Amino acid sequence: MRITLVGSRHFGATTLDMLRKHGVDIVRVVVADAEDRLAAAARAAGIEVTVQADPKRVAPSEIAPDTDLIVTAHSHARVSRGALAAARLGGIGYHPSLLPRHRGIAAVEWTIREGDPIAGGTIYHLADRMDAGAIAAQEWCFVKKGETARELWERALAPLGQKLLAQVIDSAKANGALPATPQDEQFATNAPKLSD
Known part of the structure; x- marks a missing residue:
């Protein structure tokens, strides 16, 4: 590949x-x-x-x-x-949230700001709209009480991204195609850059 x-x-x-x-x-x-x-x-x-x-x-x-x-x-x-x-096969990316929740550049920061008890990562198909392509793989993790966005990223979300990318690439190599489940737009939220 x-x-x-x-x-x-x-x-x-x-x-x-x-x-x-x-x-x-x-x-x-x-x-x-x-x-x-x-x-x-x-x-x-x-x-x-x-x-x-x-x-x-x-x-x-x-x-x-x-x-x-x-x-x-x-x-x-x-x-x-x-x-x-x-x-x-087009393109895929890793987004550090459970898409369609927290679409945008500050997903991890919004996970902390919103007090989400669960976070996660998504491998998604690149598409015209940001972070809106079909889901190829997704997995969740708990957020520790008092954890900062950087701590959550380093402890759980960055390693999860590597793991999920490897899984999707293995699947693409084996099947010649990528898994694809459309995102449910009714649950979409935005995570724009935070100014504070």
Whole structure:
């Protein structure tokens, strides 16, 4: 399976490491910043790095030829419809909430702010609307009393993302397709960036 990885920072770099150990061919890494940790890790591994022309959008030309699957890992760029069409299976991303709850950039922060006793992670199909694509895999975890968003992310949600991505990629390799369950829009909530 040929994967183009789009992402950044620590989660992008740990996803790269997980994928390299998972028997897939990472044909290109796409980043918004050439100096990002993920870009450095990819170059060190001998993987081609492409810097997005527009940091908010991934263009079709930035997806490697003959890509089977686009995987996003801590990317805040919209993967364009044309870019998704360039990959045989489209694209998936990890969102640190039980979608459709807490769609948006600050999902973990809103989980804490709302006092949710349960959090979780979702692998979802990339789509035109942010965090609104079909669900490929989902799992929940408890939120500890007094836990901060960062603590919850590091303790439970980041490792859960790695686990779920691996499961979905294994399924895609075995079945040649991705699981897909539509999100129930009646339960959708937004998690915009918090100003405080």
